[in-house]
Every structure is written in structure tokens, then in C-alpha cells.
Amino acid sequence: MGRRAGPAAAVRLVTGRDALNAARVEPSAHEQHPKRRINEVSVLLGEREHDIAELVAATLRSVVDEAVRVTGAPLAAGTVLTHPAAWGTIRKDILLDAAARAGLADPVLVPEPVAAATYFMEVLGHDLAPGRSVVIYDLGAGTFDATVVRRGDEGLDILAADGLDELGGLDFDALVVTMVGAQAKAAASTVPEGWERLLHPQTPAERRFARLLWDDARAAKETLSRLPATGLSVPSLDLDAHLTRQEFEVAARPLVARTVRATAAVLRAARVPAADVAGLFLVGGSTRIPLVATLLFQELGIQPVVLEQPETVVAEGAQRWVAK
Incomplete structure (x- = not known):
């Protein structure tokens, strides 16, 4: 999410890749993850x-525009929007307000874990008989949520839910940046001035290099989910960093452990006997980190269900839930 100045000092909000590009010029007008700011009355982007x-409306509007462009038809009423189970009335009202500003008529709100549980049953074909429950572990780009969903006689019920609004994939990206910084510091007797400029860029060129660093850090994190080691080049420092999964997991363990403890606490709060737990379902792109499944199994004794594309689970599950 970012802000871009137009003709005659006009200001418009841009999202996605356009926002990232705009952030290279005006980083103070960029918000990486608006969902983390949902409790705030207003957000300062630049000087406005x-x-x-x-x-949120700007993000939804971008999705609407793209959907209309691809399908060639206006969106019908009843668009499905998902939200964390722990969101109360105030947060959901903000989402509904944003939907109205984006031109979405009569949106249908579906809790994200309910959508995930629907996917667990209908797409993956897991048996969730009435009275049994599934634990949804959702680690996305900006936040984490853990929920216990039980299948009742008339649908899916949320027994317990909690989350960490300040922990997500962005924090694991930051760990990679820190690892690269440690190698940069080791390459010289003092902290290189160039590294400090990457962390606190001032000029357009420095901001471009900083953006590239964070983009490459995210790519390196994703590579370490598949391979035992990877490299990351920092052109502005003439540095080639070497990163291993083992080093990354040592750094990431405290963060992952927090999510595991939160999941165990939610399961205890739900008071569900182990025999009634049908599965532990991992949702969100950051669940690709192998350490996540390892620590969850060690703590809960339940083999997690891990997917190739965990980012799309909630969207497809919500669609199927509404279509029922």
C-alpha cells in the first residue's frame, strides 16, 4: 500500500507492485501491511x-478492477470477504465500510478458519464427522491466527481462536536481512557504511537498493524452504552472502515457537479431546517453512497437513462455503 502524487499535486493510493515501486521514491508514504494497522483510526502515509x-478499500478496489478486466463483467452482489475469527464487530465494520467504498454490494463475511475447514473437507476430502474438530494454523505475510473449528449438526462452529497480530512472514524476511547484515559486518572490521545506508536509505538510489535487498531476502527465505542453502547478492556492497537453512531455523525458532505455543493454548481452550481432532491444517504462505511443521508435531503430536499452495486455501474454501 502506497501513495503516489499525480498532476497538480493530486494524490491517489496505489497497491501491490505499483506501491512497491512508489516506495522506492517515497518510502514514508508506504504501508507494507495495512492489516496490522486495523486497530488504528488513521495511518500516516508521507504527510497525509x-x-x-x-x-483497505484501495486494496479491494484493485481486486475488483482486475476481476472486471479479466471476466469482462461487473461483479455481482454478494462478494465473499474473509476475516480472522478473532475479529470483533469494530474490525468487521471497518471491512464492510471498505467494501462499500470499493463498490462491493452486500458482501458476505466468512471467518478465515471456517473457509479453511471447508477446504479441508471438500477439496482435500478429509473426514470431519459431526462432533470432530480441525485445528487451523494460519501463518500469513503479516499476522498469525490459530483456531479450533468443530463440525456441528448444522455447520462449522468456532470453539476457540487467538492470534498474533504482529507476527508473520515479514518478520522472517527481516531475519534473513539480519543474517546478511551479520555477514556484511564480518567482512570488515567495522560496520560498513553502505550497509547502514541500506537499512536507512536516503537517496532514490539507496531506496532502490534497499527495496531489492528486501525482495531478495523474501526470495531467499522461500528458497530455504525447498533447499538446504542459497545465496544472496548485495550489489551495492559487492557482497555475496551464503545462507543455510540450519542458520535460518536457528534464528526463526523463537518466532515459530511463539505460534506453536499459541496454537497449543487455543487447543486447550477449546477443550477438545485428542480423539476428536481430525487434523492440523496449515494455511498461509509462511507455513512452507519446514520448521513450522516440525515444531507443531513435536508439541502437539499431530501430523500437520501441508499443501503446495497454502495461500489459496482460504479464498477457495470461502467460495465453496458460500456455494453450499
């Missing part, structure tokens, strides 16, 4: 304040 519903 925007209420949080306006930022």
Missing part, C-alpha cells in the same frame, strides 16, 4: 493521514 478503511 488516511483512515484504515480507505487503505
Whole structure:
């Protein structure tokens, strides 16, 4: 999410790749993850304040525009929007306000773990008989949520839910940046001035290099989910960093452990006997990190269900839930 100045000092909000590109010029007008700011009345982008519903609406509007472009038809009423199970009335009202500003008529709200549980049953074909439950572990780009969903006689019920609003994939990207920084520091007797400029860029060129560093850090993190080692080049420092999964997991363990403890606490709060747990379902792109499944199994004794594309689970599950 970012802000871009147009003709005659006009200002418009841009999202996605456009926002990332705009951030290279004006980083103070960029918000990496508006969902983390959902409790705030307004967010300062550059020198202008925007209420949080306006930022969410800009994101939804981009999705609407793309959907209309691809399908060639306007969106019908009843678009499905998902949200964390722990969101109360105020947060859901912000989402509804944003939907209205984006031109979405009569949106249908579905809790994300309910959508995930629907996918667990209908797409993956897991048996979730009435009275049995599934634990949804959702580790996305910006936040983490753990939920116990039970199948009742009339549908899916949320027994317990909790989350960590300040922990997500962005924090694992930061770990990679820190690992690269340690190698940069080891390459010289003092902290290289160039590294400090990457962390606190001032000029357009420095901001471009900083953006590349974070993009490459995210790519390196994803590679370490598949391979035991990878490299990362920092052109502005003439540095080639070598990263291993083992080093990354040592750094990531405290963060992952927090999510595991939160999941165990939610399961205890739900008071579900082990025999009634049908599965532990991992949702969200950051669940590709192998350490996640390892620590969850060690703590809970339940073999997690891990997918190739965990980012799409909630969207497809919500669609199937509404279609039922």
C-alpha cells in the first residue's frame, strides 16, 4: 500500500507492485501491511493521514478492477470477504465500510478458519464427522491466527481462536536481512557504511537498493524452504552472502515457537479431546517453512497437513462455503 502524487499535486493510493515501486521514491508514504494497522483510526502515509478503511478499500478496489478486466463483467452482489475469527464487530465494520467504498454490494463475511475447514473437507476430502474438530494454523505475510473449528449438526462452529497480530512472514524476511547484515559486518572490521545506508536509505538510489535487498531476502527465505542453502547478492556492497537453512531455523525458532505455543493454548481452550481432532491444517504462505511443521508435531503430536499452495486455501474454501 502506497501513495503516489499525480498532476497538480493530486494524490491517489496505489497497491501491490505499483506501491512497491512508489516506495522506492517515497518510502514514508508506504504501508507494507495495512492489516496490522486495523486497530488504528488513521495511518500516516508521507504527510497525509488516511483512515484504515480507505487503505483497505484501495486494496479491494484493485481486486475488483482486475476481476472486471479479466471476466469482462461487473461483479455481482454478494462478494465473499474473509476475516480472522478473532475479529470483533469494530474490525468487521471497518471491512464492510471498505467494501462499500470499493463498490462491493452486500458482501458476505466468512471467518478465515471456517473457509479453511471447508477446504479441508471438500477439496482435500478429509473426514470431519459431526462432533470432530480441525485445528487451523494460519501463518500469513503479516499476522498469525490459530483456531479450533468443530463440525456441528448444522455447520462449522468456532470453539476457540487467538492470534498474533504482529507476527508473520515479514518478520522472517527481516531475519534473513539480519543474517546478511551479520555477514556484511564480518567482512570488515567495522560496520560498513553502505550497509547502514541500506537499512536507512536516503537517496532514490539507496531506496532502490534497499527495496531489492528486501525482495531478495523474501526470495531467499522461500528458497530455504525447498533447499538446504542459497545465496544472496548485495550489489551495492559487492557482497555475496551464503545462507543455510540450519542458520535460518536457528534464528526463526523463537518466532515459530511463539505460534506453536499459541496454537497449543487455543487447543486447550477449546477443550477438545485428542480423539476428536481430525487434523492440523496449515494455511498461509509462511507455513512452507519446514520448521513450522516440525515444531507443531513435536508439541502437539499431530501430523500437520501441508499443501503446495497454502495461500489459496482460504479464498477457495470461502467460495465453496458460500456455494453450499
